[in-house]
Amino acid sequence: MTQPKSRNIFWHEGGIKKEDRERLNGHKGVCLWFTGLSGSGKSTIAHETEKILYERGVHTYVLDGDNIRHGLNRDLGFSPEDRTENIRRIGEVAKLFVDAGLVVMTAFISPYRRDRDRVRELLEDGRFVEIYVEADLETCEERDPKGLYKKARAGEIKEFTGISAPYEPPESPELVINTSRETDARKNAMRVVRFLEEHGYLSAGGPNSPG
Amino acid sequence: MTQPKSRNIFWHEGGIKKEDRERLNGHKGVCLWFTGLSGSGKSTIAHETEKILYERGVHTYVLDGDNIRHGLNRDLGFSPEDRTENIRRIGEVAKLFVDAGLVVMTAFISPYRRDRDRVRELLEDGRFVEIYVEADLETCEERDPKGLYKKARAGEIKEFTGISAPYEPPESPELVINTSRETDARKNAMRVVRFLEEHGYLSAGGPNSPG
Numbered sequence: 451m452t453q454p455k456s457r458n459i460f461w462h463e464g465g466i467k468k469e470d471r472e473r474l475n476g477h478k479g480v481c482l483w484f485t486g487l488s489g490s491g492k493s494t495i496a497h498e499t500e501k502i503l504y505e506r507g508v509h510t511y512v513l514d515g516d517n518i519r520h521g522l523n524r525d526l527g528f529s530p531e532d533r534t535e536n537i538r539r540i541g542e543v544a545k546l547f548v549d550a551g552l553v554v555m556t557a558f559i560s561p562y563r564r565d566r567d568r569v570r571e572l573l574e575d576g577r578f579v580e581i582y583v584e585a586d587l588e589t590c591e592e593r594d595p596k597g598l599y600k601k602a603r604a605g606e607i608k609e610f611t612g613i614s615a616p617y618e619p620p621e622s623p624e625l626v627i628n629t630s631r632e633t634d635a636r637k638n639a640m641r642v643v644r645f646l647e648e649h650g651y652l653s654a655g656g657p658n659s660p661g
Numbered sequence: 662m663t664q665p666k667s668r669n670i671f672w673h674e675g676g677i678k679k680e681d682r683e684r685l686n687g688h689k690g691v692c693l694w695f696t697g698l699s700g701s702g703k704s705t706i707a708h709e710t711e712k713i714l715y716e717r718g719v720h721t722y723v724l725d726g727d728n729i730r731h732g733l734n735r736d737l738g739f740s741p742e743d744r745t746e747n748i749r750r751i752g753e754v755a756k757l758f759v760d761a762g763l764v765v766m767t768a769f770i771s772p773y774r775r776d777r778d779r780v781r782e783l784l785e786d787g788r789f790v791e792i793y794v795e796a797d798l799e800t801c802e803e804r805d806p807k808g809l810y811k812k813a814r815a816g817e818i819k820e821f822t823g824i825s826a827p828y829e830p831p832e833s834p835e836l837v838i839n840t841s842r843e844t845d846a847r848k849n850a851m852r853v854v855r856f857l858e859e860h861g862y863l864s865a866g867g868p869n870s871p872g
Contacts, residue, residue, distance in 0.1 A: 474718065500677050509682070513757070517757060517760070522753040522754065522757075546728060546732070550763065
């Protein structure tokens with residue numbers, strides 16, 4: 451399990467398993483689930499984290515609105531039922547990426563606690579890392595990078611999280627990043643990377659293995 | 662583009678792109694779409710191909726009934742509409758895996774030509790490789806590894822491809838593997854690997870790049 455990357459790569463009977471792919475990659479497969487209000491900085495931190503991990507040779511992928519809402523979930527809207535189905539499918543796709551041995555990051559508001567907990571249950575223990583990207587509504591509304599809060603206040607967008615739809619913060623996330631207090635995306639991303647290091651995700655096996 | 666694996670890994674402005682991930686992986690991202698009757702050998706060849714590629718350090722993943730029908734597509738049945746939605750979602754997930762820089766293999770009957778062609782259109786040119794796993798119905802019915810043909814003949818399964826639902830063979834697949842003629846899975850998988858080699862998929866760039 452501690453063999454160097456791309457050496458002594460033999461698969462077990464029955465085909466290639468997650469553990470084999472982790473050995474090839476030199477790190478664990480894990481889902482980093484970023485949750486928080488629109489404008490809190492989920493996507494920015496995820497992509498910044500990806501850059502740092504890439505420089506270290508870690509295999510990553512970011513699922514976000516850009517590649518999911520226009521693709522897999524193009525048939526879904528923003529009703530509570532559709533939001534739930536949206537998160538269910540993203541969770542199932544994240545599970546496949548974890549099985550493929552990647553560090554997959556998801557950057558969606560994912561406002562309902564129950565939906566996020568279902569994804570946690572879907573994944574093996576230690577493979578779901580919930581990261582609460584915290585920022586007060588005023589901060590998010592000031593940033594308003596896509597002008598969505600303005601539209602929501604004008605009533606042009608219905609059921610907008612924080613304005614006309616609820617956001618349920620995580621009760622015991624693995625990590626909390628408050629972007630009202632610390633606005634530097636690289637510093638925030640470094641906290642994610644350090645979490646991964648300290649919990650053994652950045653090696654294929656060993657004593658700190660999350661299992 | 663010809664830098665060795667895991668060296669000189671720098672990302673471009675704007676974040677990590679498919680090309681960056683391909684440089685890290687040392688090969689292209691591509692979808693190998695296996696199609697054919699139940700029992701034709703799609704899944705067997707896909708997993709055999711995965712073993713050979715794994716030994717060469719290629720990053721792969723197989724999407725098949727085991728990880729899709731009980732997960733992402735658990736809400737779908739076998740009506741023509743649900744089969745279409747099944748393939749649409751698998752196509753969208755395959756697209757994400759290709760973007761992540763992996764060789765993703767899909768092993769589904771995928772009986773409708775139109776559904777497969779839509780997946781081809783979804784992916785960039787050269788990123789969709791259709792592999793027709795051909796076997797006559799008698800051969801598949803003799804093999805009947807899951808006893809499904811028997812159930813279909815007894816009327817216990819409705820709309821079973823080849824018996825009570827149509828199969829539309831590809832008109833111009835990139836590769837045809839006839840498993841009635843050649844039953845050795847490893848030999849058949851080697852044909853897939855040779856195809857990938859000859860068309861430049863197993864290096865991150867260069868003159869044979871499929872773009």
